Amino acid sequence: MTTTDDGGADGEPADEQRRHWQDTYTAHPEMYGEEPSAAAVHAAEVFRRRGARDVLELGAGHGRDALHFARRGFTVRATDFSTAGLDRLREAARAQGVADRLTTAVQDVRRPLAAPDASVDAVFAHMLMCMALSTPEIHALVREVHRVLRPGGVLVYTVRHTGDAHYGTGIAHGDDIHEHGGFAVHFFSRSLVDALTEGWTLDEVHAFEEGELPRRLWRITQTREDGPLG
Numbered sequence: 289m290t291t292t293d294d295g296g297a298d299g300e301p302a303d304e305q306r307r308h309w310q311d312t313y314t315a316h317p318e319m320y321g322e323e324p325s326a327a328a329v330h331a332a333e334v335f336r337r338r339g340a341r342d343v344l345e346l347g348a349g350h351g352r353d354a355l356h357f358a359r360r361g362f363t364v365r366a367t368d369f370s371t372a373g374l375d376r377l378r379e380a381a382r383a384q385g386v387a388d389r390l391t392t393a394v395q396d397v398r399r400p401l402a403a404p405d406a407s408v409d410a411v412f413a414h415m416l417m418c419m420a421l422s423t424p425e426i427h428a429l430v431r432e433v434h435r436v437l438r439p440g441g442v443l444v445y446t447v448r449h450t451g452d453a454h455y456g457t458g459i460a461h462g463d464d465i466h467e468h469g470g471f472a473v474h475f476f477s478r479s480l481v482d483a484l485t486e487g488w489t490l491d492e493v494h495a496f497e498e499g500e501l502p503r504r505l506w507r508i509t510q511t512r513e514d515g516p517l518g
């Protein structure tokens with residue numbers, strides 16, 4: 289199990305969010321619990337059916353979903369810009385006997401992904417794309433995911449959307465980003481989802497809910513257009 293650091297430099301607006309997430313995971317190391325999200329359980333089945341062997345997770349947090357993928361036999365690279373969450377994840381991976389299949393890396397998704405072209409079978413990102421990222425940063429990230437996926441590789445991501453109860457409330461930062469309790473969220477419109485499919489086949493947009501608010505989310509599955517996994 290290895291850790292690399294590509295966390296980027298401080299000084300941009302989302303760096304405040306990085307500090308906030310770091311403090312949050314330090315105070316609440318298991319804030320999302322030990323069970324995998326429903327989105328990850330679904331994604332693991334999609335990845336298995338597609339013949340994927342390795343998974344890159346973006347915004348993995350303390351790793352409830354990365355651990356699920358590793359337990360299901362995938363080789364997992366779990367990334368986040370918070371080291372506190374990743375530290376916790378490595379401990380859990382050792383305790384669960386999956387440390388040989390799981391690496392962690394500090395990765396701020398506002399920066400190029402630290403992976404070679406066409407090197408990954410599957411990418412998973414649960415509630416990451418809807419963090420404090422501008423629309424151009426989200427487009428750049430999806431282009432990066434396309435670059436690192438193998439031809440026929442699959443992306444499953446989830447985002448809170450404009451039907452969420454928190455959309456349009458709290459502190460408005462522009463670009464559909466609203467902040468509640470220190471957490472900034474970019475609420476996705478359907479037109480943004482569609483705009484992110486150029487060069488992809490859009491397989492599914494599935495609406496679901498999570499948590500007590502509840503958060504209202506879409507789970508999006510899209511496939512790199514240029515052929516099946518080899």
Ligand SMILES: C[S@@+](CC[C@H](N)C(=O)[O-])C[C@H]1O[C@@H](n2cnc3c(N)ncnc32)[C@H](O)[C@@H]1O
Pocket residue numbers: 302305309310320325346347348349350351352353367368369370373395396397398413414415416419420
């Ligand atoms: C809503 S939490 C979800 C965590 C995890 N996917 C889960 O569901 O358990 C969002 C995660 O994205 C991370 N994050 C936010 N902005 C990021 C960025 N620019 N680069 C990398 N990670 C980021 C946070 O540290 C946090 O772990």
